[in-house]
Amino acid sequence: MGTCFSITCTIDDQTLERITGLTKTFLSFLCEIINRNSRGVEEMPTHPTVGQEEMFEKAWNRLMEDGVGIMGLHGMGGVGKTTLFKKIHNKLIDGTFDVVIWIVVSQGATISKLQDDIAEKLGLCGDEWKNKNDTDKATKIYRVFKEKRFVLMLDDLWEEVELEAIGIPFPSKKNGCKVAFTTRSQEVCGQMGDHDAMEIKCLKRDEAWELFKTKVGDNTLSRDPSIVKLAKRVADKCCGLPLALNVIGKAMASKTTVQEWEHAINVLTTSAAEFSDMKNKILPVLKFSYDSLGDQQLQSCFLYCALFPEDHQIFKEDILYFWTCEGFLGEYQVIKEVYNKGCAMLGTLIRANLLTELGTEIVLMHDVVREMALWIASDFGRQKDNFVVRAGVGLLEIPKVKDWGVVRRMSLMKNEIEEITCSSKCCELTTLFLQRNRLRNISGEFLESMQKLVVLDLSGNRTLSELPEQISKLVSLQYLDLSETGIKQLPVGLQELKKLTHLGLYSTNKLCSISGISKLLSLRLLSLKLEFLVLRDLPKLESICWSPLPFPVLTSIAVKDCPKLRKLSLNDTSVPQLDEFAIWEDEDIKSRFLPSFNRRELGVV
Numbered sequence: 001m002g003t004c005f006s007i008t009c010t011i012d013d014q015t016l017e018r019i020t021g022l023t024k025t026f027l028s029f030l031c032e033i034i035n036r037n038s039r040g041v042e043e044m045p046t047h048p049t050v051g052q053e054e055m056f057e058k059a060w061n062r063l064m065e066d067g068v069g070i071m072g073l074h075g076m077g078g079v080g081k082t083t084l085f086k087k088i089h090n091k092l093i094d095g096t097f098d099v100v101i102w103i104v105v106s107q108g109a110t111i112s113k114l115q116d117d118i119a120e121k122l123g124l125c126g127d128e129w130k131n132k133n134d135t136d137k138a139t140k141i142y143r144v145f146k147e148k149r150f151v152l153m154l155d156d157l158w159e160e161v162e163l164e165a166i167g168i169p170f171p172s173k174k175n176g177c178k179v180a181f182t183t184r185s186q187e188v189c190g191q192m193g194d195h196d197a198m199e200i201k202c203l204k205r206d207e208a209w210e211l212f213k214t215k216v217g218d219n220t221l222s223r224d225p226s227i228v229k230l231a232k233r234v235a236d237k238c239c240g241l242p243l244a245l246n247v248i249g250k251a252m253a254s255k256t257t258v259q260e261w262e263h264a265i266n267v268l269t270t271s272a273a274e275f276s277d278m279k280n281k282i283l284p285v286l287k288f289s290y291d292s293l294g295d296q297q298l299q300s301c302f303l304y305c306a307l308f309p310e311d312h313q314i315f316k317e318d319i320l321y322f323w324t325c326e327g328f329l330g331e332y333q334v335i336k337e338v339y340n341k342g343c344a345m346l347g348t349l350i351r352a353n354l355l356t357e358l359g360t361e362i363v364l365m366h367d368v369v370r371e372m373a374l375w376i377a378s379d380f381g382r383q384k385d386n387f388v389v390r391a392g393v394g395l396l397e398i399p400k401v402k403d404w405g406v407v408r409r410m411s412l413m414k415n416e417i418e419e420i421t422c423s424s425k426c427c428e429l430t431t432l433f434l435q436r437n438r439l440r441n442i443s444g445e446f447l448e449s450m451q452k453l454v455v456l457d458l459s460g461n462r463t464l465s466e467l468p469e470q471i472s473k474l475v476s477l478q479y480l481d482l483s484e485t486g487i488k489q490l491p492v493g494l495q496e497l498k499k500l501t502h503l504g505l506y507s508t509n510k511l512c513s514i515s516g517i518s519k520l521l522s523l524r525l526l527s528l529k530l531e532f533l534v535l536r537d538l539p540k541l542e543s544i545c546w547s548p549l550p551f552p553v554l555t556s557i558a559v560k561d562c563p564k565l566r567k568l569s570l571n572d573t574s575v576p577q578l579d580e581f582a583i584w585e586d587e588d589i590k591s592r593f594l595p596s597f598n599r600r601e602l603g604v605v
Contacts, residue, residue: 035355044086049208069171070181072189076353078243078287081182081483098148107158111165130542141167160191184289186351202240209235215249223256230261237268239367251276272371276359286372300328301345306373309392315361323480325454379433420446436460444470452476459483472496507537537561558582
């Protein structure tokens, strides 16, 4: 037989109150767990951030606006979009919404994959779910969501996601639902319906330094006052990109000598891809943006921008000329068509956050993005001579190149090079940037093998007074800029440049005449390509040619600050397409030229 026990105990009021309180706390905690699981919200691990407070508040406030149903956050790779997104997600745990779901989309995600990820968060997965097609899955997801006030958070979008195809009710002010996403592409934001998307920008300089300090640690920084100064220079190399600040900061945490920090600065300046963890943890992350461009011509246009120095302001008009000459924009008959195509490509790169727009005429490339571009252009470091870029690094002479035969593009602009006397076998070179040096002399032997060269920029070399006759060997040359040089006359060999389409002579103050080229019959082939003629700041120029030469596609002429110019042998017959003639001179000079043009529709300034 069983035995029954009866136990009676007495509990005082204070103890009873404590037990009641603990019970309520436990039940409250249990309910929160149940509610949290039913809403699909679990707090995500995040690390302390620096400099994102203002951006977080702005993003949160916008998401909570009644009229905002879809919100996009865009920015370059490694700028901290996902970190900020996680902070927003964790704040949603307060219970304002019935369901909060976080999905990592990434490249190549399919509708079915996104449906399965959402179903897993909603607890819908099972054998029955696996047997459904995409349409049935969308119907099931819609039934669940339409009764809920939800937030769907999509991290790392690379292309438009069709919410209806997944089964997501369209978020509106009426249902109070939200869809938020992160992406590297401003274009994707527009496709998703957010036409005023928020850009997540790099940290300001003081914020970047604070983040970098936390990664390096006080133990290292306190070793020597010189290390702090050097550390600030290393941090500046990251240009406010949190990914770079984190990775490079951690890599430098164990470097406790001044010499190690000086070496780091040297590596980051001359060949950043060789820096510790740069190839493994930084550049591959950024490369996804390059890969997403898809189009090979567009990728070539992007890589070309890396020829300019760090922080260089690239004029859109200049880069469009270079792209055209390199053939990136394809064949064209009308200049406006190629210009529009180039502008469209620039817009794509800007919206992909690979270039930054500065006003309406200039673009910039972030320094770390530039390092990624150079890394790709050099075949990921395996063929460094393919893309030789030593721009703005204080060179006094041409750098040594192991194999001139593989060099495709070379940029030595903004250095201190005074002469080039070496010979080269650059048979594959297509672009050579030598502008803004101190060149006095270029040997003919250096140029004569460059038969594929299409772009040669010598502008800004004020002490360069002549060109070698071997320039005639540059039979493929399309772009030649001699602006702001000391050139006194153009070499006779220029007549052989039958493919030349762009000739820059701005501020060639010592140039007395360019009539030499007008005496050569081959110039007629050159004239067929001439579409714009700008004569500016040429105080000694007296004439271009003494008899009318045909320029059948010339559409615009501009003349300014050419006080000695007496003859411009052009008329309605030689320039049939001319529609603009701008002369910023006195009335006497203007009157000498206008009688040659009788067409009433000619626009004269």
